[in-house]
Amino acid sequence: MADKFLVIDGSSLIHRAFFALPPLMNKNGVHTGAVYGLCNMLLKLLGDLQPRYMAVAFDKSRKTFRTELYADYKGQRKPTPSELSEQFPLAMQVLGALGIHTLELDNYEADDIIGTFAVHAPENVEVVIVTGDRDELQLVDKRTKVYYTKRGISDIQIFDEAEFAANYEGLVPKQLIELKGLMGDTSDNIPGVPGVGPKTALKLIKEYGTVANVLENIDKVSGKSLKAKLAEHKESALLSQKLATIYTDAPVDCNVELYELAPIQEEARTLLQDLEFRNMYDRFAAVLGGEQHSFDLFGETVEQEAAPEIHVTEAGQVEKLFAALNAAKAPVPVVATVAGTLPELYFSKVELLVDETVYILDNFSNCWEQFYTWMASDATKQTVDSKEVFKVCLCHGCEPKGIVDDVALAAYVADPGHSSYALADLQKRHLPSSAAHASEAVAQLVPVLREQLNAREQVKLYEELELPLAPVLARMEYAGITPDMELLQQLNEDMTFRISKLEALAEEQAGESFNLKSPKQLGVVLFEHLQLPVVKKTKTGYSTDAKVLEALQGKHPLIDTILEHRKLAKLQSTYLDGLKPLVNVKTGRIHTHFQQTVTVTGRLSSTDPNLQNIPTRTEEGKQIRRIFVPGPGYDCLMSCDYSQVELRILACIAQDELLLESFRHGQDVHARTAAEVFGVPLDEVTGQMRSRAKAVNFGIVYGISDFGLANQLQVSRKEAAGYIESYFARYTGVKKYMEDIVAKAREQGYVSTLMGRRRYLPDIRHSNFNLRSFAERTAINTPIQGTAADIMKKAMIDVNAALQAAKVKSRILLQVHDELVLEVVNEEKELVAQLVEKAMESAVTMEIPLLADVNFGSNWAETK
Known part of the structure; x- marks a missing residue:
C-alpha cells in the first residue's frame, strides 16, 4: 500500500471549526475553540488514514498575485473576528509542537501550496487533501483525493475522480476551473459572466469543454440573451478562469521526507495543558507515537485497573x-x-x-x-x-x-x-x-x-x-430556623385576599373577564382589545414578560395592576405557599441549604427556601421576615449587618480620596456624593438629591450606564449621563480604577478579589459589543462584590469560632447578603453582640474600618 501524504488546508479548517463549535477560552483569556476543533479533526484523520507524511498550509495574507490581477478578489469578505484571528498563530504553535510542518508563503494562498504538493509529490505517494474549499477539487486525479468538509468539521465527502464525475455530471476535476470561469464564485468574489449560473455553466462546459471553446463558439450558443452576455463579458470569463486556477509551482520544497511524521515530544504536553485541552496530549501520542497513558483513539477514557x-x-x-x-x-x-x-x-x-x-x-x-x-x-x-x-x-x-x-x-x-x-x-x-x-x-x-x-x-x-x-x-x-406557623397561615390568607382584589380590579380596568395568569389571554386584552402598542412578539403570540410591561407603564392603569399582581403571586408561591412544605416534621424548623459552589463571585446562595430573594425594602418582604422567630430554648433573633461594605471596598481598591475621606470622617456617604455631584454644600443636600446620589453610588459599583440609571431614576438619559459625568469628574480615583481594571481584565482574561478569588471573563475581548460590554461591567464589579463575599465568609468563620470559644448557647442560623442572623438567649445578648460585632469588624484589615450594626428582635423583621 502506498504511503500517504496528508495535506491540510489549515486556514479553511480553522474557519470551519470556529463557526461550527461553541466559543472556548482558557483561564488566561485565550480563545481556543477553533484550535480545539482542528485538533479533534486531526486526531480522527491521523487515526483513519495513518499517513506517513503530513503538512498544514495557511494563507499568509489577503494580498496575493490574484489581488494584483483583480483588486476585488475576496474583497467582499468581512474582517476576520479577533477571536478567530488570534488563533491562527496558536494553531501553528500547536502543530509545530506536535511535529507537524506548517507552511505559508508571501503572494500565494494555501491552495497554491497544496496544489504544488499534489502535482510534485513522488508518484508512489498517495496525496490526501483535507479542506472546506471546493476550489481544491480541481486537484483530484488518480493518486490525489480530496476530503471535503461539507458542514462544520465532521461531515466529510471524499472526492476521487469517480465521485467528482458523479457530482458534476461527468466532468473531470480540471474542468472545475472552466465552470468558475463562467459562473464565478461569490465566496471568492470571482465575477464570472453576469447572469450565468451553475446550471448554464455546466451545460456549456459539458458541450464545449473549456471557457476558451465557449467563447470561440458564441455564435453556436443557443439563446440571444446568453450570447450577448458571453460576448460582452469575455475578459471577465478569462480573468475568472485565471483567478480560479490553483498555481502548482509555488516555491515550496516538495521533498516529502521533510514532512515525515515523528513521535510526539514531551514538550507538547505543557502547551496542550496550558490550553486546557483535556487528554489531548495522550490522544495524539496514541496516533503519533510517544509516551501515553490510558486513552483510546478518540479520547474516550479507559478504566484504570481497580484497586482491590x-x-x-x-x-x-x-x-x-x-x-x-x-x-x-x-x-x-x-x-x-x-x-x-x-x-x-x-x-x-x-x-x-x-x-x-x-x-x-x-x-x-x-x-x-x-x-x-x-x-x-x-x-x-x-x-x-x-x-x-x-x-x-x-x-x-x-x-x-x-x-x-x-x-x-x-x-x-x-x-x-x-x-x-x-x-x-x-x-x-x-x-x-x-x-x-x-x-x-x-x-x-x-x-x-x-x-x-x-x-x-x-x-x-x-x-x-x-x-x-x-x-x-x-x-x-x-x-435551621423556626417559622411562626400561625402567622404564616394568616399572611397567606391576607395575600390571597389581596391577589383576588387585584384580579377583580384588572377585570374592571380591562372591561372584561380574563385569566391574569394566562399570557395568551393577557396579550389579547392588552394589544387587541385595549390597542396598546405591541412591544415584542414571540412564536406563540404577544410577549407579556416583565420588560414588555415595564415599557408599557403609564399607558394604561391595567399595567400597574398586572405588575403588582405578579409580584404578590410570586411572593405567595415562593414564601407563603412555599415555606410550609419545607418545615421539618421532626424538628419543626426550616433547614435551608447553603450552596458554596454555585456563584462565580464567591457569594453564598441558598435553596429551600432562597433567602436571598426576599425583598429587602418592601412591606411584603418585612411581613415575610416576621415569620422567622426564635425557637424553643431561645429568646430572640439577632442581626448583624455590614454597613455599606461594597462602597468601603471600592474606596480602598480605587484609592479614591473623596470616598476615603467620607468614610474616615463618618459622613453620610450618599449625602456627600450628592453634594459633590450637584455642587451644593453638604447641609443643603435634599432628600431627592441624596436618593439620586445613592443610585449613582451603587450603580457605579455595577458599571451602570446612563440608560440604566435613567430608567432607575425615571429621568432623561441626558440628565443621567450628567450625573455620571459629574461623579467621575469628582471621584477621579473611581474612574481610574474602572479604566484600569477593564484593561487588566482584557490583558489577563480574569479579575481577582483582594483575597485572590478569580473570575474568568471569556468575553472581555469579544467582537460582539453587548457581550464585551457585559464582561467589562463584570470586571468592574467582581473585585468589589467578590471581596465583600470573601469578607463575609471570613466573618462567619470568626464569629463561629468566637461563639465556640465562649461556650455560649447562641448560634448562627442564616447568612443573607451582608447580614448574619443568630438565635440568642437573653443572658448572652450583651456578650454575643460584642463577640459578633468584633469578629465581623475585624474579619479583614482595610484602610478604612468595616462597620457592623447589631439589632435584636422577637422576629427577623424586628432586627432590621
Whole structure:
C-alpha cells in the first residue's frame, strides 16, 4: 500500500471549526475553540488514514498575485473576528509542537501550496487533501483525493475522480476551473459572466469543454440573451478562469521526507495543558507515537485497573480496616453517600482508600460507631462535599476533624465557572482516565487541583476560607430556623385576599373577564382589545414578560395592576405557599441549604427556601421576615449587618480620596456624593438629591450606564449621563480604577478579589459589543462584590469560632447578603453582640474600618 501524504488546508479548517463549535477560552483569556476543533479533526484523520507524511498550509495574507490581477478578489469578505484571528498563530504553535510542518508563503494562498504538493509529490505517494474549499477539487486525479468538509468539521465527502464525475455530471476535476470561469464564485468574489449560473455553466462546459471553446463558439450558443452576455463579458470569463486556477509551482520544497511524521515530544504536553485541552496530549501520542497513558483513539477514557476492595462486614475485616486507618500516615480519601433526612441523616455507603485497598462500609457493616469515632479523630482525611459529611456526623453526635481537602471546593476555587462540581464531573475535567473507585478519584484529584491552586496563588483562599467555612454552614443547616406557623397561615390568607382584589380590579380596568395568569389571554386584552402598542412578539403570540410591561407603564392603569399582581403571586408561591412544605416534621424548623459552589463571585446562595430573594425594602418582604422567630430554648433573633461594605471596598481598591475621606470622617456617604455631584454644600443636600446620589453610588459599583440609571431614576438619559459625568469628574480615583481594571481584565482574561478569588471573563475581548460590554461591567464589579463575599465568609468563620470559644448557647442560623442572623438567649445578648460585632469588624484589615450594626428582635423583621 502506498504511503500517504496528508495535506491540510489549515486556514479553511480553522474557519470551519470556529463557526461550527461553541466559543472556548482558557483561564488566561485565550480563545481556543477553533484550535480545539482542528485538533479533534486531526486526531480522527491521523487515526483513519495513518499517513506517513503530513503538512498544514495557511494563507499568509489577503494580498496575493490574484489581488494584483483583480483588486476585488475576496474583497467582499468581512474582517476576520479577533477571536478567530488570534488563533491562527496558536494553531501553528500547536502543530509545530506536535511535529507537524506548517507552511505559508508571501503572494500565494494555501491552495497554491497544496496544489504544488499534489502535482510534485513522488508518484508512489498517495496525496490526501483535507479542506472546506471546493476550489481544491480541481486537484483530484488518480493518486490525489480530496476530503471535503461539507458542514462544520465532521461531515466529510471524499472526492476521487469517480465521485467528482458523479457530482458534476461527468466532468473531470480540471474542468472545475472552466465552470468558475463562467459562473464565478461569490465566496471568492470571482465575477464570472453576469447572469450565468451553475446550471448554464455546466451545460456549456459539458458541450464545449473549456471557457476558451465557449467563447470561440458564441455564435453556436443557443439563446440571444446568453450570447450577448458571453460576448460582452469575455475578459471577465478569462480573468475568472485565471483567478480560479490553483498555481502548482509555488516555491515550496516538495521533498516529502521533510514532512515525515515523528513521535510526539514531551514538550507538547505543557502547551496542550496550558490550553486546557483535556487528554489531548495522550490522544495524539496514541496516533503519533510517544509516551501515553490510558486513552483510546478518540479520547474516550479507559478504566484504570481497580484497586482491590473489601466490603467490611466481618469482624476480621473491621479489625483490618481500623488497624490500617490508625497506621495511615497519609490523608485517607473518604467518599460518602448520604441518605435520610434531618435530624436522622446517615451514610448508606462509605468508601475509604487505605494502603491501596478500597474498604466499603454499607448497611451490612457493623462498625459505624467506630467509624464516627475515627471521623472525630485528628487523622487527616480527603473528601468531596465536606459540608454534607460534617452534617451527617453532627446527626450522630460527632464533629469531624482532620478534613484537609475537599475536591469540590478546591475545583470551585480554581475555576468557579462550572455548573457542577460532582465527583464524576471533576474526573472528566481533571483526570486523564476514569478511576474505578470514587475514593481513588479523590486521591488522584487532590494533587492535580492543589497544583492548580498553587499556580494561581489560591491555596490560602482554599485552606483558610472555603474549607473552614464548610463546617460552619453544616452547623447552620443542622440548626435551621423556626417559622411562626400561625402567622404564616394568616399572611397567606391576607395575600390571597389581596391577589383576588387585584384580579377583580384588572377585570374592571380591562372591561372584561380574563385569566391574569394566562399570557395568551393577557396579550389579547392588552394589544387587541385595549390597542396598546405591541412591544415584542414571540412564536406563540404577544410577549407579556416583565420588560414588555415595564415599557408599557403609564399607558394604561391595567399595567400597574398586572405588575403588582405578579409580584404578590410570586411572593405567595415562593414564601407563603412555599415555606410550609419545607418545615421539618421532626424538628419543626426550616433547614435551608447553603450552596458554596454555585456563584462565580464567591457569594453564598441558598435553596429551600432562597433567602436571598426576599425583598429587602418592601412591606411584603418585612411581613415575610416576621415569620422567622426564635425557637424553643431561645429568646430572640439577632442581626448583624455590614454597613455599606461594597462602597468601603471600592474606596480602598480605587484609592479614591473623596470616598476615603467620607468614610474616615463618618459622613453620610450618599449625602456627600450628592453634594459633590450637584455642587451644593453638604447641609443643603435634599432628600431627592441624596436618593439620586445613592443610585449613582451603587450603580457605579455595577458599571451602570446612563440608560440604566435613567430608567432607575425615571429621568432623561441626558440628565443621567450628567450625573455620571459629574461623579467621575469628582471621584477621579473611581474612574481610574474602572479604566484600569477593564484593561487588566482584557490583558489577563480574569479579575481577582483582594483575597485572590478569580473570575474568568471569556468575553472581555469579544467582537460582539453587548457581550464585551457585559464582561467589562463584570470586571468592574467582581473585585468589589467578590471581596465583600470573601469578607463575609471570613466573618462567619470568626464569629463561629468566637461563639465556640465562649461556650455560649447562641448560634448562627442564616447568612443573607451582608447580614448574619443568630438565635440568642437573653443572658448572652450583651456578650454575643460584642463577640459578633468584633469578629465581623475585624474579619479583614482595610484602610478604612468595616462597620457592623447589631439589632435584636422577637422576629427577623424586628432586627432590621
